[in-house]
Amino acid sequence: MTAGFTLPRLPRFNRLRTRLTVLYMGLFGIALLLAAVAIFNAVGSSARKVVRNEMTASGAVYGQIWASRSDQLQQGAAVLARDYGFREAVATGDEATVRSALDNLRSRQGVDGALMLGVDGYAAATGLNLDAPTLDTLFAGLDRDGVEAGVLTIDGQPYQVVAAPVMAPVLIGWVVFAERLDAAQMRNLEGLSAIPLSASVIVGANAAATDRGTAIVPTAEGPSMRLARPLPSLDRATPAALVLTYPLSRALKPYEPLFLSLTIIGIAGIALLMGGTWLLSLSLTRPITALDDAVHGLQRGEYVEAPVTSSDEIGRLASSFNAMVGDLRDREARLTHMALHDQETGLPNRLALERRAGAVAGGWVLLFGVERFEVVRNAIGYDSMARLIGALGRRIEALADGEPVARVGAGVLGLVVEAADADEAVALAERLVGAAQEPVIINGAPVDITVTVGVADRGRSGSDLASPVDRAAIALDQARAAKRHVAAFDPAVYGDPAGNLSLISELMTALRGGEVTLAYQPKYDFRAERVTGVEALMRWTHPRRGFVPPDLFIGMAEETGHIRPLTEWAIDRAIEDQRTLSAAGHDLLVSVNISGRLLADESFADLAIAAVTSAGARLCFEITETAVMTNPETALRIVSRFADAGISISLDDYGSGLSSLAYLKQIRADELKIDKAFILGLDQSARDGLLVKSTIDLAHGLGLKVTAEGVETPTALALLRGMGCDLAQGYLIGRPVSLSAMIERLAEQPQARGKTAVG
Amino acid sequence: MRALFILLAMLFSGGSALAGDLTVSVRDARGQAIRDAVVTVTPAAGVPRGPIRFSWPLRMTQEDLQFQPYVLIVPVGGVVSFPNLDRVRHHVYSFSRGNRFEIELYGRDQSRSYTFNTVGVAAMGCNIHDQMLAYIKVVDTPWAAKSGADGTVTLRGIPAGAATLKVWHPQLVVRGNETAQAVTVTAAAAQRTFTGDFSGRAAVR
Known part of the structure; x- marks a missing residue:
């Protein structure tokens, strides 16, 4: 089957076996059908030929019979027509004689009817009843058309009619004999044929329409062979024909057993072929079907x-x-x-642990974090560290009764344990951690390790963290932060990081919408004995959440890179508010907190300096020493640029974080703010007093003013005054309030407020 | 002698002393000459009294199994003889109305005669020989003649004035095989042509 030969398109079959069977059966069926058609046609045409020949012969015989009968009748009529006495009787109008002569001859010849028809229309008939129209027709046929033998319809019945002229001596009429073409006549004719055909004479339009020769026409007995032979008619308008018919079914009857046996052979052949093909294709397609099943199995993930x-x-x-x-x-x-699995240690990995956690009902995830992992790894090398982690994993696994231990992170191992509640889980973790911290022998040398454990259950209570492994990791961080060996996951401590993230996205909208405002906390000048400055503090009242802690949103803004627009907004706001204060008669130095991250941003510095100088504002930027330490070079340069622009620099939260005297020397600060942690303990602790006093002295020595934060008691205020502190800030002086409230307070007791508080 | 008689008759007939000749040419539709057509003229003033005589013998011979002549004009009351010149015997008959007669078997050289007293046609046959056929036209006017091979008939001496012209032929397709028309005869010789359908069959009985 190559190009150029196209199989007919078969209907779709899902099974090769069915397709093969149908194809073979179809081909055989077609061949059989063709053979059957050929045989049927050959037999049929042979039968038709026999019938046609027989009919043609019968038709010829009938023609001869017709002619001879016609001659016979005509001779009889002629005998009478020539009889002198008869002619005389006719000529002289002797009707009685004419009738008796006709009767006599009719009985002698054995014909159905006889008639004397004169050329002048005279008519005398016996054995027939001719009406005027029939006489006219007959007369026209004889006189005008010269037909002397033919078919004539009398009383609706076809007759064979012959005429002999009566000459006396000229034509005076005709002796006419009529013989009925009835059923008996036809039976006689049929008897002459070798095959049982049926004969009839038809007259009128049907006869005219009938094809000459043989044809196959439908009849009551099915398709029949018909032969029509025209017969002469005495009525020009009504042709006549002899019609012989023979049903083909009768012709084919002898062949019926042949057809029957052919049909049986065909059906048996198809059945045999179907069975054979089915069996053959079964053996042929069985391995393919098995292969097909195997492929399907493979698709489903089965290995077959x-x-x-x-x-x-x-x-x-x-x-x-x-x-x-x-x-x-x-x-x-x-x-x-x-x-x-982890490739390095061969332990199961985090994914395995997740699955395990999902599979164990009432399971808790314990994560063992190796403390100072990088330090130890750097000390003993990567390979040894991997062996150490592997050994630790196997150790914990042994302790946990064979529960598989997975490596979740570089220095983090985890397993799933069953526990009724958090306490039981924590207790179990503590027992394990105690045994796990034994030194591990690597290359013959013991290595000390410290392990911290985070515990989390597989439930999702109180957190949006789906994975218990994640929660256990958070718990591990929480344990480390709390400096504990074991900690269970605490959703309260974890907070809502996802919610915070969405908060930041809302912060920018809040800035434009006026949800963020600046609150001002007064700074009291000991020497001037009045408020000489304020610190601007950001406040955010969220329409849904309400008050958002500044530490939260400012911290988030720093982490997510939004601190710059926030700070720029604060600077602009502070400049404007200073102008408002000034208009109210209060010239105050306004302090704005600048994030350490912005001290690495030169473009921010450009913008901030431009804003301050163009407005001619008097601002103080509060920065932390720690911020400078991160990137000292840039930070110091930017701080210098601020100082050059006439912006005061204040070192915030001094003493709380890492303080470096080296940087203190380099930063061009104007002011140092002592962290409130020292001030709050001033009342009770002599050590704090000493620290504060020495810090004030140090600052003064460097030419810096000192502001004490967290001044809440008159005692502290008095102590600070005694120590030579320059400015005080805290709840005693005033809580942070809105600009309008600040103006109100300053107006109430512009000078006395500070004194009263101090007093 | 007979011409003299006619002349005398004309003279006797009074006022119309003048007489003319009429030639009739008988043709069929295709212009073919028709022979054996009998043309008669009957003057409106009537025919002369007395017996009519024609120039041809009143004789119907049977010779070679045929009648001779085919058409014979006979004046009313004329006696026609039927001589048999054949070896066989004949049985002459006519069933024609008014001129019905039968001359039973008679032999060679025997002659019979019959007197025709009725104006009309007698179609004659022989009972023994079917092919034998002849016509005797019995007329009551002296001006009668049958056409020759050229189809013409000339009647002479017809009294001038109104007259009836008749043409008869066994095959003329009209009732009784005869047609009539009114003519006016003048002293001068006149010429007429008769055209008719001669494809018919004698219907006379």
Whole structure:
């Protein structure tokens, strides 16, 4: 089957076997059908030929019979027509004689009817009843058309009519004999034929329409062969014909047993072929079906082997398939192992732990974090560290009764334990951690390790963290932060990081919408004995959440890079508010907190300096020493640029974080703010007093003013005054309030407020 | 002698002393000459009294199994003889109305005669020989003649004035095989042509 030969399109079959069977059966069926048609046609045409020949012969015989009968009748009529006495009787109008002569001859000849028809229209008939129209027709046929033998319809019945002229001596009329063409006549004719055909004479339009010769026409007995022979008619308008018919079914009847046996042979052949093809295709397609099933199984993820039953193409295909399945299985096993195991240690990995956590009901996830992992690793090397982690994992696994231990992170191992509640889980963790911290022998040398454990259950209570492993990791961080060996996951401590993230996205909208405002906290000048400055503090009242803690949103803004627009907004706002205060008669230095991150941003510095100088404002930027330490070079340069622009610099939260005297020397600050942690303990602690006093002295020595934060008691205020502190800030002086409230307060007691407070 | 008689008759007939000749040419539709057509003229003033005489013998011979002549004009009351010149015997008959007669078997050289007293046609046959056929036209006017091979008939001496012209032929397709028309005869010789359908069959009985 190559190009150029196209199989007819077969309907779709889902099974090869069905397709083969239908194809073979179809081909055989077509061949059989063609043979049957050929046989039927040959038999049919042979039968038709026999019938046609027979009919043609019968038709010829009938023609001769017709002619001879016609002659016979005509001779009889002529005898009478020539009889002198008869002629005389006719000529002289002797009707009685004419009738008796006609009767006499009629009985002698044995004809149905006889008639004397004169050329002048005179008519005398016996044995017939002719009406005027029939006489006219007959007369026209004889006189005008010269027909002397033919068919004539009398009383609706066809007759064979012959006429003999009566000459006396000229034509005076005709002796007419009529013989009925009735059923008996036709039966006689039928009897002459070798085949049982039926004969009839038809007259009128039907006869005219009838084809000459033989034709096959439908009849009550099915398709029939018909032969029509025209007969002469005495009525020009009404042609006549002899019609012989023979049903073909009768002609084909002798062949019926042949057809029957052919049909039986055909059906039996098809049945045999169907069975044979089915069996053959079964053996042919069984390995293919098995292979098909195996492929489907493979699709479903099952590893099934296709049976190899032969050494042909299909057998080789099955072998190849099996080999492929084997490879696939190995590869998948490797992939699965890789997906679920740590390559370095061979321990299960985080994914395996997640699955395990999901599989154990009432399970708790314990994460063991090796403290100072990087330090230890750098000390003993990567390979040894990997061995250490592996050894630790196996140790914990042994302690946990064979529960598999997974490596979740570089220095983090985890397992799932069953516990009734958090307390039991924590207790279990503590027991394990105690045993796990034994030194590990690596290359013959013991290595000390410290382990911290985070505990989390597999439920989702109180957190949006889906994975218990994640929660255990947070718990681990929480334990480390709390400097504890074991901690269970605390959702309250964890907070809502996702919510905070959305908060930041809302912050920018809040800035434009006026949700963020500046609150001002007064700074009291000991020497001037009045408020000489304010610190601007950001406040955010969220329409849904309400008051958002500044530490939260400012911290988030720093972390997410939004601190710059926030600070720029604060500077602009502070400049404007200073102008408002000034208009109210209060010239105050306004302090704005600048994030350490912005001290690395030159473009921010440009913008801030431009804003301050163009407005001619008097601002103080509060920065932290720690911020400078991160990137000292840039930070110091930017601080210098601020100082050059006439902006005061204040070192915030001094003493709380890492303080470096080296930087203190380099920063061009004007002011140093002592952290409130020192001031709050001033009342009770002599050490704090000493620290504050020495710090004030240090600052003064460097030419800096000193502001004490967190001044809440008159005692502290008095002590600070005694120590020579320059400015005081705290609840005693005033809480942070809105600009309008600040103006109100300053107006109430512009000078006395500070004194009263101090007093 | 007979011409003299006619002349005398004309003279006797009074006022119309003048007489003319009439030639009639008988043709069929295709212009073919028709022979044996009998042309008669009957003057409106009537014919002369007395017996009519024609120039041809009143004789119907049977010779070679045929009648001779085919058409014979006979004056009313004329006696026609039927001589049999054949070896066989004949049985002459006519069933024609008014001129019905039968001359039973008679032999060679025997002659019979019959007197025709009725104006009309007698179609004659022989009972023994079917092919034998002849016509005797019995007329009551002296001006009668049958056309020759050229189809013409000339009647002479017809009294001038109104007259009836008749043409008869066994095959003329009209009732009784005869047609009539009114003519006016003048002293001068006149010429007429008669055209008719001669494809018919004698219907006379």
